[in-house]
Amino acid sequence: xxxxxxxxxxxxxxxxxxxxxxxxxxxxxxxxxxxxxxxxxxxxxxxxxxxxxxxxxxxxxxxxxxxxxxxxxxxxxxxxxxxxxxxxxxxxxxxxxxxxxxxxxxxxxxxxxxxxxxxxxxxxxxxxxxxxxxxxxxxxxxxxxxxxxxxxxxxxxxxxxxxxxxxxxxxxxxxxxxxxxxxxxxxxxxxxxxxxxxxxxxxxxxxxxxxxxxxxxxxxxxxxxxxxxxxxxxxxxxxxxxxxxxxxxxxxxxxxxxxxxxxxxxxxxxxxxxxxxxxxxxxxxxxxxxxxxxxxxxxxxxxxxxxxxxxxxxxxxxxxxxx
Ligand code: ATP
Numbered sequence: 001x002x003x004x005x006x007x008x009x010x011x012x013x014x015x016x017x018x019x020x021x022x023x024x025x026x027x028x029x030x031x032x033x034x035x036x037x038x039x040x041x042x043x044x045x046x047x048x049x050x051x052x053x054x055x056x057x058x059x060x061x062x063x064x065x066x067x068x069x070x071x072x073x074x075x076x077x078x079x080x081x082x083x084x085x086x087x088x089x090x091x092x093x094x095x096x097x098x099x100x101x102x103x104x105x106x107x108x109x110x111x112x113x114x115x116x117x118x119x120x121x122x123x124x125x126x127x128x129x130x131x132x133x134x135x136x137x138x139x140x141x142x143x144x145x146x147x148x149x150x151x152x153x154x155x156x157x158x159x160x161x162x163x164x165x166x167x168x169x170x171x172x173x174x175x176x177x178x179x180x181x182x183x184x185x186x187x188x189x190x191x192x193x194x195x196x197x198x199x200x201x202x203x204x205x206x207x208x209x210x211x212x213x214x215x216x217x218x219x220x221x222x223x224x225x226x227x228x229x230x231x232x233x234x235x236x237x238x239x240x241x242x243x244x245x246x247x248x249x250x251x252x253x254x255x256x257x258x259x260x261x262x263x264x265x266x267x268x269x270x271x272x273x274x275x276x277x278x279x280x281x282x283x284x285x286x287x288x289x290x291x292x293x294x295x296x297x298x299x300x301x302x303x304x305x306x307x308x309x310x311x312x313x314x315x316x317x318x319x320x321x322x323x
Contacts, residue, residue, distance in 0.1 A: 002032045004096045004279055005049065005089070008066040009040035009073075009105035012256055013124045013138025015264030016066040019100050021057040022272025023122070028054050030280035035094065039069045040101070041076035041108055047088045061265055064141075064258045070101075076108055086115050096284060098275050100124045102136065103307060106287055110304035118284030120275040121300060124268070126256060129173040131306040132298035133289025137271065140263040142169070142255045143179055149251055150184030150217060157215035163205045167228040167250040170221035174310055176255070177221035182318045188218040189318050193310050195225035198234035202242045209244070211323065216244075270295055 006023050008016045024034045036056075038048040050056075060067050075081035089097070096118040099109040102125025113119040123133035126142040146168045153164045166186075168177045174191020181189035187208040190196035196204075205216040220228050228248050235246035260268070267290060274288045274295045286297035 002095050002279075003035065003093050004032050004098065005035045005037050005044070005094045006052070006068070006098045006100065007037035007040050007044060008068050008070045008124070009099060009101035009108065010070060010125060011102065012065045012070045013126050013136070014064040014141035014256065014258060014260035015137040015268035016070075016100055016124055017060040017063050018260060018265045018268035019122050019124060019137055019272035020066065020068060021061055022269045023098050023276045024052045024057045025054050026273045026276025027279065030276065032280065035092070036068045039071040040105070041073035041081075041085065042071040043069070044085045045073065045075055045081055045088060047092060049092060061269075062259050064256070064260060066100075082108075082111055082115065086112070086117065089117060096120070096279050098122060098279070100137070100272075102127060103130050106130065106300060107304040109287075110300035113285045113300050118279065119300065120278050120284050121287035121303070122271045122275050123287055123289040126176065127170060127173045128175040129307050130287075130289070130303065131308045132287040132296070132303040134291050135267065136289070137264055137268045138256075138260070139175070140267075141258065141261045142176060143183070144261055145255045145258060146176060146180035146251055147184050149249065149254075150180060150186065150219065153249060154184070154215050154217060157217060161209075161244055163216040163218065163244055163246045165218045165220055165228055165231060165246055165248045167220050167222055167248065167252075169251070169255050171223040173307070174221045174224070177219045177224075178310065178314055178318065181219040182314060182321065184217065184219065185322065186217045186219040186318070187213070187322045189315065190218065190220040190224040190226065191310070191315075192221055192223040192225070193312060194315055197226055198231045201231060202235065202238070205246075206243065208322070
């Protein structure tokens with residue numbers, strides 16, 4: 001019986017559990033034995049495995065995060081760490097691995113694949129910056145959480161003459177900030193790919209009031225050039241000249257938590273099942289993703305080390321629709 005491992009790696013994303021469940025049950029149905037690897041690549045190196053039966057993955061589809069745990073493993077970034085992981089894999093008789101995670105995790109998956117281990121990646125990160133999938137597991141839920149916060153802040157912003165800055169996740173990628181800015185009707189969006197200095201932000205928020213708006217919301221990615229704290233300090237320092245207050249709300253890890261929505265559960269179920277199917281057909285070395293509505297398998301060599309660029313035309317759309 002073929003023995004396969006599953007791990008979740010990098011930042012946790014809502015829907016990872018649904019993906020674990022789908023891989024497990026598809027693989028078991030195809031006659032494979034499944035082992036969960038705890039704490040991502042750190043657990044792979046440590047040999048922290050648990051057998052997974054169909055019942056062990058019951059009651060998790062509705063839970064956020066990942067019940068296997070995730071980790072960032074500096075040891076796995078080294079050749080020595082990866083060799084150690086391969087030795088542990090061999091010692092435990094694992095013949096294949098499913099890696100559920102984002103950019104860095106899939107680069108690690110590619111390394112293992114090059115070392116001779118059959119690996120299938122499943123696209124999962126709230127950043128949506130992974131090449132090989134137009135949308136990744138967790139993005140939709142994280143966006144909806146950010147949106148709910150923006151909607152609520154808009155209500156209170158409209159009641160007082162107070163502008164709000166909402167800081168959303170995205171260290172290197174502005175996808176969440178830009179999309180939640182468009183969907184939430186924000187007046188200004190600042191992302192790593194397109195900086196906005198505090199003075200420009202003040203001018204644009206003032207212009208929104210001048211156009212007769214009752215609220216003014218800026219959405220800023222945590223990795224934007226000018227950080228939320230810097231912008232807030234600028235508003236405090238020049239309060240009299242700017243003429244209104246800016247309140248900062250940092251959503252932080254709140255965006256990751258919570259139950260995955262229908263979209264992420266379905267995406268994770270489809271991608272996880274596809275990963276299980278591929279392994280049962282003896283195929284590997286690919287990332288399973290969604291492109292033009294179809295489940296696709298892109299070679300890990302085309303995914304590793306690459307970042308899917310953000311469509312910056314959407315920034316113009318955000319500006320236009322905020323008029
Ligand atoms: P997210 O961006 O959603 O947090 P991610 O998968 O991109 O997900 P990373 O922290 O970049 O998260 O990577 C997760 C883990 O993958 C790292 O801790 C490391 O163990 C492994 N990894 C990352 N980059 C590489 C690399 N270049 N080579 C080998 N392993 C890597």
